[in-house]
Amino acid sequence: xxxxxxxxxxxxxxxxxxxxxxxxxxxxxxxxxxxxxxxxxxxxxxxxxxxxxxxxxxxxxxxxxxxxxxxxxxxxxxxxxxxxxxxxxxxxxxxxxxxxxxxxxxxxxxxxxxxxx
Numbered sequence: 001x002x003x004x005x006x007x008x009x010x011x012x013x014x015x016x017x018x019x020x021x022x023x024x025x026x027x028x029x030x031x032x033x034x035x036x037x038x039x040x041x042x043x044x045x046x047x048x049x050x051x052x053x054x055x056x057x058x059x060x061x062x063x064x065x066x067x068x069x070x071x072x073x074x075x076x077x078x079x080x081x082x083x084x085x086x087x088x089x090x091x092x093x094x095x096x097x098x099x100x101x102x103x104x105x106x107x108x109x110x111x112x113x114x115x116x117x
Contacts, residue, residue, distance in 0.1 A: 001111050002037060004030060004069065006093075007053025007102045020093055034085050046077035047085075052107050054096040063099040065106040071095070 010019040021028045034049075041047065049069040056064045068076030069088050078088045 001114070002034075002047060002049040003107055004034075004049065004051045004089075005053055005102070006051045006096050006098055007063075008098045008100050009053070009102070010098060018098070020098070022090065022093060031086060031089060034089055035082050038080050038082055038085050041080060044080055047080050048076055049078050049085075049088075050076065050107065050110075051092060051096070052104065053099060053102045055099045056096060058097070060097075063101060063103070065103040066110060 006020065011017075012019065019028070020030055038047070051067050051069055052065055054064060054067075055062070056067050067073075068078075069092050070076055070078045071088075071092060078085055
């Protein structure tokens with residue numbers, strides 16, 4: 001399971017930038033880490049990747065504590081292919097609003113329940 005922090009904690013106030021850079025020419029540790037994980041788990045066809053700490057709709061007033069990167073709760077897996085992962089991350093990022101507060105309890109509870117089954 002992979003969880004990505006999409007909270008306001010990713011803003012760098014000194015440089016007025018965000019760690020979730022949408023510019024492909026700028027460094028993005030999250031994108032680099034996703035590609036590294038994809039390579040490390042090359043034998044797994046689909047990865048369970050979730051985000052937390054963002055508003056997932058322009059009409060939402062609340063921060064979502066957990067959402068699949070695939071944006072489909074029916075199929076929360078993302079194909080383990082660098083271009084597909086990068087596109088899913090970019091698509092997801094373009095639709096989110098970084099937010100607070102961060103509540104990790106639902107994410108940990110979900111992961112624990114999956115591990116028990």
